[in-house]
Amino acid sequence: MPAIEEALRPALTVDCVVFGWGEAGLRLLLIRRGRSPFKGSWALPGGFVRPDEGLASAARRELDEETGLSRLFLEQLYTFGDPGRDPRGWVVSVAYFALVRQAGLEPRAATDATRAEWFAADALPELAFDHREIVRLAVERLRAKVRYAPLGFELLPREFTLGELQRLYEGILGGPLDKRNFRRKVLGLGLLEDTGRRQEGVAHRAARLYRFDRERYRRLQRGDFAFRL
Amino acid sequence: MPAIEEALRPALTVDCVVFGWGEAGLRLLLIRRGRSPFKGSWALPGGFVRPDEGLASAARRELDEETGLSRLFLEQLYTFGDPGRDPRGWVVSVAYFALVRQAGLEPRAATDATRAEWFAADALPELAFDHREIVRLAVERLRAKVRYAPLGFELLPREFTLGELQRLYEGILGGPLDKRNFRRKVLGLGLLEDTGRRQEGVAHRAARLYRFDRERYRRLQRGDFAFRL
Numbered sequence: 102m103p104a105i106e107e108a109l110r111p112a113l114t115v116d117c118v119v120f121g122w123g124e125a126g127l128r129l130l131l132i133r134r135g136r137s138p139f140k141g142s143w144a145l146p147g148g149f150v151r152p153d154e155g156l157a158s159a160a161r162r163e164l165d166e167e168t169g170l171s172r173l174f175l176e177q178l179y180t181f182g183d184p185g186r187d188p189r190g191w192v193v194s195v196a197y198f199a200l201v202r203q204a205g206l207e208p209r210a211a212t213d214a215t216r217a218e219w220f221a222a223d224a225l226p227e228l229a230f231d232h233r234e235i236v237r238l239a240v241e242r243l244r245a246k247v248r249y250a251p252l253g254f255e256l257l258p259r260e261f262t263l264g265e266l267q268r269l270y271e272g273i274l275g276g277p278l279d280k281r282n283f284r285r286k287v288l289g290l291g292l293l294e295d296t297g298r299r300q301e302g303v304a305h306r307a308a309r310l311y312r313f314d315r316e317r318y319r320r321l322q323r324g325d326f327a328f329r330l
Numbered sequence: 331m332p333a334i335e336e337a338l339r340p341a342l343t344v345d346c347v348v349f350g351w352g353e354a355g356l357r358l359l360l361i362r363r364g365r366s367p368f369k370g371s372w373a374l375p376g377g378f379v380r381p382d383e384g385l386a387s388a389a390r391r392e393l394d395e396e397t398g399l400s401r402l403f404l405e406q407l408y409t410f411g412d413p414g415r416d417p418r419g420w421v422v423s424v425a426y427f428a429l430v431r432q433a434g435l436e437p438r439a440a441t442d443a444t445r446a447e448w449f450a451a452d453a454l455p456e457l458a459f460d461h462r463e464i465v466r467l468a469v470e471r472l473r474a475k476v477r478y479a480p481l482g483f484e485l486l487p488r489e490f491t492l493g494e495l496q497r498l499y500e501g502i503l504g505g506p507l508d509k510r511n512f513r514r515k516v517l518g519l520g521l522l523e524d525t526g527r528r529q530e531g532v533a534h535r536a537a538r539l540y541r542f543d544r545e546r547y548r549r550l551q552r553g554d555f556a557f558r559l
Contacts, residue, residue: 104365105418108378110339113411113422136333149337152420156411180409180424182342182385189334191381193342195409249478 111182111191115160116147116232117175118196118239119168120222121203122256127222127272128203129236132167132214138188139229143220145236147194148213160197168217169209173199179238186231194230198239202256223275240275247273251292254313260296262308263287292318340411340420344389345376345461346404347425347468348397349451350432351485356451356501357432358465361396361443367417368458372449374465376423377442389426397446398438402428408467415460423459427468431485452504469504476502480521483542489525491537492516521547 119130131143146167150159157175165171175197182193208217220226225236247253253269267283287293294314299307348359360372375396379388386404394400404426411422437446449455454465476482482498496512516522523543528536 103378105341105378105421108341109381111342111379111381112334112337113340113342149332149334150340150411150422152338152340153413155413156409156422177408179406180385182379182424184382184384192334193379193385195411 109191111193112187112189113150114147114192114194115150115156115163116145116194116196116235117160117164118145118178118198118236119164119170119173120198120200120239120243121206121219122200122269122272123203125203125221126268128219129222129225130168130170130208131218131220131226131228132210133216133218134229135213135215142229143226144229145196145232146214146217150195156195157197160195166212167210167214169211170206173201175199178235178242181231181235183231194235196235196239198242200243200252200256222272244274251313251318260298260310260312262300262310264308266311292321338420340422341416341418342379343376343421343423344379344385344392345374345423345425345464346389346393347374347407347427347465348393348399348402349427349429349468349472350435350448351429351498351501352432354432354450355497357448358451358454359397359399359437360447360449360455360457361439362445362447363458364442364444371458372455373458374425374461375443375446379424385424386426389424395441396439396443398440399435402430404428407464407471410460410464412460423464425464425468427471429472429481429485451501473503480542480547489527489539489541491529491539493537495540521550 121128121130130146132146134140134142134144146164147160148163148167150156154162157177160175161171164173164175176199178196178198180193180195184191186192203219208219210217222240228236247270253266253273256269257265263284266287267278267280270283271278292314293311296310296312298310300310301307350357350359359375361375363369363371363373375393376389377392377396379385383391386406389404390400393402393404405428407425407427409422409424413420415421432448437448439446451469457465476499482495482502485498486494492513495516496507496509499512500507521543522540525539525541527539529539530536
């Protein structure tokens with residue numbers, strides 16, 4: 102092993118995979134690159150890390166600078182360092198991801214991005230660098246995670262119908278779920294509380310409104326060891 | 331954002347968290363550093379990444395060079411880049427981890443390591459850099475993972491008793507499990523096949539031998555969506 106003075110150094114970037122859930126389904130935030138390489142291509146928001154900031158801070162800063170979205174909770178996803186992944190040379194990128202309610206989050210492009218927009222997650226344009234691969238891994242992580250963490254509940258209004266919840270799971274898992282099975286399983290978790298009310302302003306057959314029982318979820322989390330297979 | 335020529339560059343390392351399961355319980359592979367900083371301290375095997383190799387290749391190479399252990403399956407864990415984590419300056423480290431059967435894996439120190447040894451995972455010496463924090467995160471990942479992936483089964487002989495399986499889970503989860511509950515849950519998964527035989531060479535009350543039903547596990551994996559809460 103060389104001493105640190107002799108070690109060759111890569112450029113280090115962060116890239117942010119931000120999913121938004123809204124009426125139009127699952128969407129992904131992309132920026133249009135204002136400079137080479139891949140000038141004019143769509144890409145994940147991101148950029149070079151500075152020496153005096155942590156990796157997560159760099160991800161939050163770049164996301165804010167390029168899209169105007171701030172204060173999102175970003176979770177580290179994976180670090181991409183295959184030789185040849187960037188035409189500029191040796192560039193290693195730490196990817197972060199977030200899943201947020203899209204409502205009210207209107208990105209505004211700035212700095213190196215000429216545009217910043219939400220795209221339907223199942224109809225993305227061609228992406229710069231290996232960003233398609235980064236997105237693929239983020240979708241995989243999201244699909245695994247939604248099975249054992251109640252992150253889906255953060256994306257719905259405080260009170261929601263089982264139909265809304267099913268559409269959310271279908272959007273994330275990328276395909277239709279059997280309605281009867283879904284209801285049985287989700288109610289079987291014992292994490293939904295029936296509010297006793299029904300949705301208003303619908304033409305007919307108003308559905309029951311449920312609420313997520315956070316206290317019960319916390320108790321389950323603290324509970325005995327359980328297999329989750 | 332600066333152009334790539336202007337971007338400041340960190341040194342980039344990999345660190346390997348290798349857990350071994352054996353008769354003595356859960357163990358962790360450490361090396362003793364042969365050079366500054368932290369010369370003489372115990373640390374995770376690892377070192378600088380080279381430009382022409384991927385991150386996983388670098389982790390495998392460093393593990394092999396410093397401990398003689400090769401061909402382990404290493405999974406990327408997390409990337410550590412807090413300012414100040416390395417006294418030499420800006421050093422970002424991509425951590426990898428593995429869980430292996432310790433039997434027959436005798437590390438031999440070489441290159442920058444003056445010693446390479448297995449330590450009991452619950453009685454580690456003081457570690458260099460932020461390696462204690464890296465190990466803490468690896469233990470957390472391991473404990474989460476053992477609940478939804480059958481990785482534990484890789485660590486036992488092909489045929490094993492429920493007592494051996496319980497000791498493995500207790501070793502990984504770091505505390506005793508109720509025997510009756512454990513048996514009910516693990517048999518309830520439907521992934522264990524009773525071989526019809528009992529262990530030999532024990533003084534009395536020979537326990538049943540089980541086998542992991544991989545085919546059934548694969549079928550379950552392909553199956554319908556299931557919550558794992």
